[in-house]
Amino acid sequence: MTTTTSTSVLTSTSIPPIPIYISNNQGLIWTIQDLAFLRTKHICSALVGTLPSATQQNVFLGLPGRLMPEEVVLLVDLGLAYLVDDPSSYPSPTRGQLEQWEDARQDDVGLQQEKKEEKERRPKRVLQGEALRKREERARRGLEGVKGKEGGEEVLQLGEEEDGEERRPPGAKEQPAPTLPNKSPPHWVSIPSSSFSLPWYAPHLHCTLHSALKANIFNYPSTPLERAKSASFRALWQAGYFLGSGLKFGGDWLVYPGDPLRYHSHFVASARGMRDPLHPMEIIAFGRLGTATKKAHLLCAWEESTGDVEFFSVEWANFG
Numbered sequence: 001m002t003t004t005t006s007t008s009v010l011t012s013t014s015i016p017p018i019p020i021y022i023s024n025n026q027g028l029i030w031t032i033q034d035l036a037f038l039r040t041k042h043i044c045s046a047l048v049g050t051l052p053s054a055t056q057q058n059v060f061l062g063l064p065g066r067l068m069p070e071e072v073v074l075l076v077d078l079g080l081a082y083l084v085d086d087p088s089s090y091p092s093p094t095r096g097q098l099e100q101w102e103d104a105r106q107d108d109v110g111l112q113q114e115k116k117e118e119k120e121r122r123p124k125r126v127l128q129g130e131a132l133r134k135r136e137e138r139a140r141r142g143l144e145g146v147k148g149k150e151g152g153e154e155v156l157q158l159g160e161e162e163d164g165e166e167r168r169p170p171g172a173k174e175q176p177a178p179t180l181p182n183k184s185p186p187h188w189v190s191i192p193s194s195s196f197s198l199p200w201y202a203p204h205l206h207c208t209l210h211s212a213l214k215a216n217i218f219n220y221p222s223t224p225l226e227r228a229k230s231a232s233f234r235a236l237w238q239a240g241y242f243l244g245s246g247l248k249f250g251g252d253w254l255v256y257p258g259d260p261l262r263y264h265s266h267f268v269a270s271a272r273g274m275r276d277p278l279h280p281m282e283i284i285a286f287g288r289l290g291t292a293t294k295k296a297h298l299l300c301a302w303e304e305s306t307g308d309v310e311f312f313s314v315e316w317a318n319f320g
Contacts, residue, residue, distance in 0.1 A: 010041050010237070017079060019203070020072055021086040022217045027067040028086075035065050041080065042242050043071050044260055068245065068253075069220040070233035076209055077234075085204035085217045093200035100199050224273055224304065232271035232300035235309040243269075250289050255298060267298040267313065274303045274310070287316035 018034045020027040029035055029045055038045065045065030054060065067075075075081035093101070195201060204215070212218040221227045229252060236243055242256040244265070251268035254260075268290060272278070278299075286297035299312040 010240075017082050017207075019084045019205075020067065020075065020081045021064075021084045022212070023086045025069075025218060025220070027069070027072040027083070027218075029065040029067065030063060032063070035063075038065075038075075039259075041075075042237060042240070043067070043075065044242055044244055045071070046245065068233075068243075069226075070230050070243075070253075072218065073209060073220060073230045074234055074237060076207075076212075083206040083212045083218055085206065085215060088217075089201060089203040090195070090198070091200055091202060093198075097199040225271075227304070228273050228300075228302035229271040231302045231307060232269070232309050235300070235311075236269065246270075249293055249295070250285075251297065254295075265295060268293065268295050269298040269300055271300040271302065274301045283314060286314045290314060291316040 015037060018029075018037060021030060022028075029038065035045060045067050047061040047063065048066045049062045049064050050058075051060060051062045072081075072083075076083060206212040206215060206217070209218070213222075221230045233243060233253065236253070236255060242258065242260055242263075243253040244256065244260055246253045246268050249268045251270045253269045254265035255267035255269050256263050256265045268286075270286070286299070290297040297314040299314060301310045301312065302308075303310070
């Protein structure tokens with residue numbers, strides 16, 4: 001494997017660390033700006049939120065973005081992000097804070113209602129002006145056309161419509177327009193989209209994994225296998241690769257040579273300790289699976305004493 005992007009380029013940034021919100025031991029990203037920043041650092045999260053305009057489907061998803069635990073460990077270790085204990089960031093509000101929030105919410109709802117009513121009134125005025133212009137134009141055309149007709153010949157037959165208006169016979173009484181029932185005022189339901197601006201929001205921040213572990217909000221990595229995965233993920237990331245979840249392909253990650261929106265993955269990677277047993281049937285399964293999915297299987301072996309990671313690719317040779 002060749003290095004495509006230097007580590008200094010990936011770790012250097014003038015942007016302050018971004019927040020990763022931890023809920024149920026999972027890291028979540030809640031803003032588009034943070035997702036775009038992470039993409040420049042070769043970190044691709046998986047969107048897991050429901051689209052507000054298409055709630056009855058799960059093909060296209062939106063915010064938040066969920067990070068793999070190895071991505072969370074990498075970002076915090078490099079100082080690119082810090083952890084926020086999301087469930088503990090909302091203490092019980094005081095009466096004054098609740099009143100302040102309710103007043104601000106009512107002001108916001110009133111402003112939205114005024115904007116909507118103004119938008120609804122604007123097309124009506126335009127249509128009324130257009131109707132008046134057409135009526136004046138029809139009257140002018142009618143006077144010019146009647147001058148050349150003999151015996152006061154009617155230009156239009158009785159009952160014929162002109163621009164959607166029916167002409168009435170002479171002497172006919174005008175029928176009163178039907179009265180429509182008065183519409184009741186619309187009922188407004190305002191759903192706040194963000195809770196970060198609440199007066200009682202007090203985020204609990206953790207800038208290191210050790211601090212998060214002591215607070216019992218994020219305990220990854222805690223086993224030798226998890227440490228092997230974290231070290232292997234970091235080694236592949238430092239080599240300039242993009243990594244995504246490899247669960248559907250029988251591995252830990254899919255390894256992409258570039259942005260997953262532009263490239264197919266080349267490897268299905270699995271991490272383990274250098275001295276962990278590897279059965280022959282596993283090697284055969286990795287080779288056959290890689291051939292079926294048109295990818296090579298990448299074994300990542302982590303040496304705990306030195307912290308080094310070695311890589312072995314497995315392909316089905318089709319001998320015999």
